[in-house]
Amino acid sequence: MxxxxxxxxxxxxxxxxxxxxxxxxxxCPGCGLCLPNSQHETPERFNASGECWQQYSDLLCYTVAKRxxxxxxxxxxxxxxxxxxxxxxxxxxxxxxxxxxxxxxxKGYTGRQVQLAHMRIARIQKNWPRLEPPAKPAEITVxxxxxxxxxxxxxxxxRQWMAAVWESWADRQVWVRETAGGLIDRSP
Numbered sequence: 010m011x012x013x014x015x016x017x018x019x020x021x022x023x024x025x026x027x028x029x030x031x032x033x034x035x036x037c038p039g040c041g042l043c044l045p046n047s048q049h050e051t052p053e054r055f056n057a058s059g060e061c062w063q064q065y066s067d068l069l070c071y072t073v074a075k076r077x078x079x080x081x082x083x084x085x086x087x088x089x090x091x092x093x094x095x096x097x098x099x100x101x102x103x104x105x106x107x108x109x110x111x112x113x114x115x116k117g118y119t120g121r122q123v124q125l126a127h128m129r130i131a132r133i134q135k136n137w138p139r140l141e142p143p144a145k146p147a148e149i150t151v152x153x154x155x156x157x158x159x160x161x162x163x164x165x166x167x168r169q170w171m172a173a174v175w176e177s178w179a180d181r182q183v184w185v186r187e188t189a190g191g192l193i194d195r196s197p
Contacts, residue, residue: 032045032046033045033046034046035058035059035060036058037057037058037060037061037093037150038056038057038058038095038096039055039056039057039061039092039093039094039095039096039098039142039146040057040061040092040093040146040147040150040151041146041150042058042060042061042064042150042151042152044058044060044061044064044152045060046060047059047060047063049063052097053097054097054098054099054102055089055090055093055097055098055102056093056094056095056096056097056098056142057093061093061150061151064151064152064155065089065151067155068085068089068151068154068155069082069085069086071155071160071163072085072167075160078119078121079119079120079121080119080120080121080123080124081120081164081167082120083109083120083121083123083124083127084109084110084113084120084123084167084168084171085154085167085170086106086109087105087106087107087109087110087113087123087171088106088110088167088170088171088174089106089151090102090103090105090106091103091106091107091110091174091175091178092146092147092150092170092174092177094106094140094141094142094143095141095142100136100137100138100139101137103137103140104137104138104140104188105127105130105131107140107175107178107181107185108126108127108130108185108188108189108192109123109126109127110171110174110175110178110185111175111182111185111186111189112126112189113171114171114172114175115186126189126193129192129193130189130192130193133192134192140181140184143177143178143179143180145177146177147170147173147174147176147177148173149166149169149170149173149174150170151170153166153169153170154166154167
């Protein structure tokens with residue numbers, strides 16, 4: 010089975026096509042990732058295909074097993090949640106994902122610091138507005154991270170993924186900055 014990158018004119022999201030005669034494909038509604046249809050169950054919590062969710066689960070095994078002090082796991086969680094907005098994704102998942110990306114990318118928080126900020130914010134704020142998904146999803150997906158090769162490369166692609174997802178939400182960044190700032194200032 011060979012893998013090709015294709016950038017169709019009507020969809021800028023990278024597709025991973027598995028060239029195998031007769032392979033049925035499925036496209037993730039959140040990130041646009043196209044994978045062979047394996048009949049994986051669609052997750053209830055995210056606007057994702059079951060196949061994309063399986064790739065994400067594989068990535069989480071990697072990030073948790075690292076046991077790194079910076080806790081890159083939190084960054085992967087926030088990137089995935091923010092990229093898979095819409096549909097059944099909870100408002101809080103999207104808001105926390107975007108706040109996490111903001112804190113990491115613009116304030117220099119480690120994953121552990123983001124996790125602690127999430128816990129403080131969760132004690133203050135319970136209701137979150139519905140944020141509609143970006144018109145154009147980020148071009149980097151969970152599959153790009155998994156295919157990166159070495160651990161060092163995977164970690165670098167996670168950072169690129171975070172930045173790409175954050176950029177895709179450019180029209181909501183002011184809201185995220187103001188919301189995060191106000192809540193972090195109020196947190197114990």
